[in-house]
Amino acid sequence: MATYALVLLTFLFSLTTNASSCCGGGANIPNIILGDHQWEAKINYANSAVTSEAGVDGKIHNINSKNEVTETIAFKGSYLIDSYFQIAFDIPVKKRTVESSIKETSTTEMVDPSFQFTWEFLPELTYNLLKPRGFLFFKQLIPNGNSIYSYDDPLLSDSLSRGVYESTLGLALFKVVYDYDYSVTLEGHYGFKRTIDNKEVEPGFGYSSSLGLGYNPSATMRFGTSLTYWQDSAVKIDGNEGENKYYLSTNFNYSYMFTRSSLVLNYSDETILNVAKNTNLAKAISLTYKVFEDL
DSSP: OHHHHHHHHTTOOOOOOSSOHHHHTTOOOSSOOOSSEEEEEEEEEEEEEEEEEEOTTSOEEEOOSEEEEEEEEEEEEEEESSSSEEEEEEEEEEEEEEEESSOEEEEEEEOOOEEEEEEEEEOOSSOOSSOOEEEEEEEEEOOOSOBTTBOSOTTOTTOOBOOSOEEEEEEEEEEEETTEEEEEEEEEEEEOOEEETTEEEEOEEEEEEEEEEEEOSSSSEEEEEEEEEEEEOOOEETTEEOOOEEEEEEEEEEEEEOSSEEEEEEEEESSSSOOEESEEEEEEEEEEEEEEEEO
């Protein structure tokens, strides 16, 4: 598995715009075309390892009883319908390997494809030092595969899906100021009630907010960082309500822009700030390679 990860890591990661690496790499915007491109196609590889868990009391403990690694290869695409409207898709294939002291299991499957519609409601027709570009987006996730509500493996290597249909409505702001850029993303998501293995599962609402900052030392390079807070409400199963969950994630990335493609390396860590409740915490590295066609 380590060899598999290293081979792929030497090859892939992104997000972009026209001639500036700020748009070619690290802007914290979800699958949205930022540059003068007709379409964008991306392949992303991510390797995520669970290292800690946060209890319902918010206390965080290291996990020593088992090793859990999730590898994801995602195929993504975005297309500009006209000047202000876009469509996009995301098809992830995941492999989770869980190793305990006595057993190791692994599951690989395509899970939870999604599609997205985006409207640029605040375009930058003339440059303004203060006014950002603004986007509204709607994303629909389609559950596929086993989830925490329906699994066959006692070590949960096959619980890869969200398990329910989930709709997301979000706002994204993006701005370039000289050699710097910033992005702000706010989104709310709703998981619809669904019956899974004779259990009535009702996830309800959740939300996340993210702030990204970047520095562009040249037209081809960008260094960036971002901070993301994510929260889900308590899930009801057959009327019994559990606890809500949340975490705070820190990201660091480097991107390089080629003529008609870009490469981005990203590191994310949910354990640095130790703000979490009722969830596993992971460290992840990802690499994305993107190609695009100019308008």
